[in-house]
Amino acid sequence: MNAIPTIPPPHPDPHAPAFKLPPLACDTHCHVFGPDAKYPYVADRPYTPPDAPLSKLQWLQARMGIERAVLVNATPHGRDNLVVTDAIAASGGRYKGIANVDASFSDAEIGRLAAAGVVGCRFTFLARLGGRPDMSTFETVVKRIAPHGWHVDLYLPAKDLDNFAPVLDALPITYVIDHIGVVDAKLGPEQAAFRALVARYERDPKCWIKLTGAERVSSSGAPYHDVVPLAKRLIEVDPDRLLWGTDWPHPNVPAMPDDGDLVDLVPLYAPDPAVRQKLLVDNPARLFGFAA
Template sequence: MLTPTIPGPDPNTRTPRFKLPPLACDAHCHIFGPHAKYPYAPDRPYTPPDAGLDDFRALHARLGVGRAVIVNASVHGTDNRVALDAIAVSNGAYRAVANIDDGISERDLRALHDGGFRGCRFNFVRHLGGVPDKRVFERVVAMIAPLGWHLDLHFDAIDLPVYAEMLAKLPVRYTIDHMGRVKAADGLDQLPFRTLIDLMQRDEKCWVKVCGSERVSSAGPPFTDSVPFARRIVETAPDRVIWGTDWPHPNVKAMPNDGDLVDLIPLFAPEAELQQKILVSNPAKLFEFDRQE
């Protein structure tokens, strides 16, 4: 038995008041284990309770989610089997983002692509290991470019201004996780958020995830102080914004109820047209849900 070092998600998911549209996509979520079948990496930065496929499906059934993108978390290292296996039994409803390094072969990369992966993730966040090796980062970017994959990038807000020029020069599309992890208490005019908005305005490769309200919020549940940030992001580039729950919410200060997170959507995107974009058409485009192989 492994002893978890972080709590699991709220087990009593509330049915949201807001009804998600058909084929709404949770474009940032995780599956953890079960570790007996999908072992956690020995050098993992934390140990979560198992949050497997059955719980994952039950969550989305309660919320009304029709599609999902599984972001393979650092707890599984570069072993992407948990997401690969989930996609295989999803009847086309799942895609995934991989954790890889430059040790992966082109054959293995193609196998992930054929299995439904459409991007790979790099963590720049300090508590998850900090800055990736520049050589590895550049080599992986060169490897994924021919497949049309994007980079999924996780930053501490304070570091966004440092990496802005590097991001703008990337040869592939990239998504920035959790609204850049900006702090709501620092206001809309803070430098990290201005940097994020500037990237969205001048770089058509830049996509942003309006997820992680519980990480952005300074006030705590129900995290409504994150809404002005999400609203500004949606207004800035409505064709390059996607939404996710971040279930099962590893390493958060206040555990959210996922029903509450869904009910934030009409606050930052009250227009039906915008809801359709960020929940359905944008993720379908980025992750090729509707493409016939």
């Protein structure tokens, strides 16, 4: 049996960003891990994270100027979503959640998650996280979540988009592609994978994209300026279905980022304050259902 790798903790002292986020700015992709003693990690997890509890996330958000967040339940917690729903309950309406569910979840269980502030569920398509999900399970889950107005969050590489085109075209609900489709930033906007992502985004109004994971797709490293042309191209296509986030505490990254650098990318992506307002406030409010 292979040993479960342990991943590094987040940056211990990220700098306060030079860019001041607007009121109600939302981090649309972050995680809470543990503490393991209260929210145990599952035995078959692909990696073991260091505890990154709600208190640490709240400290990070205060330093960055983030007022709202969407907590994405990551694979170490399996199908137990309590770590997310407890954080939502403690947030005073500032958090929403993305759950991990499968075909074993009843309509009543999904309804309880929806009542607790969950607005979608996630499927991963990366080999290191288990590879392609069982598509019959995927179809069953989509049917069950549709009546609740949920969307599906897809950790799906852009290079595989064409293979999944029939599945995406047939979806009756909104879907969100994580981390700019995990393209390779050094190949620029003209690479085949990014062109496939742009084409998908242009032609399918159900498709949203997260401008997250700059530290994952960058080849130049901090402060990740090689990602800027990709974000600008997507904004040119349509700024109304794009979302920003940190991906804190950054599981499985090549090098741990300083979250201040990630915030300071925002004005480079979107020099126009009106576009920044969409990315940071208006688009998340619309998709995730935050109160006005």
